Amino acid sequence: MPVFGDYSKYYDLLYQDKDYEGEARYVDTLIKKYLPAAHSMLEFGCGTGRYTREFARLGYSVHGVDFSENMLAEAKKKSGNIEGLRFSCGDMRSIRLREEFDVVVALFHVLSYQTTDQDVLDALKTVREHVAPGGIAVLDFWYGPAVLTQQPQVRVKEVSDGNLNVTRIAQPILYPNENIVRIDYDAFIESKTDMRINKISESHYMRYFFIPELSLIWKSVPLEMLSIEAWMTDDKPGTNSWAVVAVLR
Ligand SMILES: C[S@@+](CC[C@H](N)C(=O)[O-])C[C@H]1O[C@@H](n2cnc3c(N)ncnc32)[C@H](O)[C@@H]1O
Structure with missing residues (x-):
């Protein structure tokens, strides 16, 4: 059974209490810290577009990409004609949009869905390909400790x-x-x-990651890590932080 198939119809109901608005504001703050003028955004694993629409409300022009047609169908249905939003079907390990963005994000553990070393490297190379010079990426993932x-x-x-x-x-x-x-x-x-x-x-x-392996992975892409913290805090990652977010350049 493919992931995010029929399940996608119930995804938004299952996550109805998730604070996408507050989380998008938190990610916006992270972005503004490093790139105050950021405007164009590419979102990998946009799913049903919950973050996508929040980022559009915060003033970003957002291109959402997901490899699940079912999730994207929900995203398109729910996004109507919100200005500055686009959606494409594609795999973050291989898609090339031939366009660069100020910010590339992949949120709610999309990186952890890339399970083999090759998947992770391919996904991060795609991220790098789409970040404009001076741009940044914001990615969260499951934290091994x-x-x-x-x-x-x-x-x-x-x-x-x-x-x-x-x-x-x-x-x-x-x-x-x-x-x-x-x-x-x-x-x-x-x-x-x-x-x-x-x-x-x-x-x-779902793959969980450790900082030393990530340091090697960032180096080989290459991407420079600007910060890493427990999700929705400015705390150092620890054994209580299941979700961790990194900002990369
Ligand atoms: C947990 S959901 C998160 C969706 C959305 N970011 C949210 O927060 O509601 C993970 C999403 O990543 C997508 N995904 C996983 N691996 C992907 C890949 N290699 N390329 C594109 N999309 C991917 C899935 O289809 C799914 O929609």
């Missing part, structure tokens, strides 16, 4: 809207020699009108 300390747990999430109840069970399996966690998602979609239940299953593979 936190993943290994806290250990991935089984989680159950229940959400609903006027039509549906969705129960999602996430069962992780840790592969410590590969730096990968496989998460088996089973989502049960119950219609409130006829009580029928539809089940959707997907397995997502």
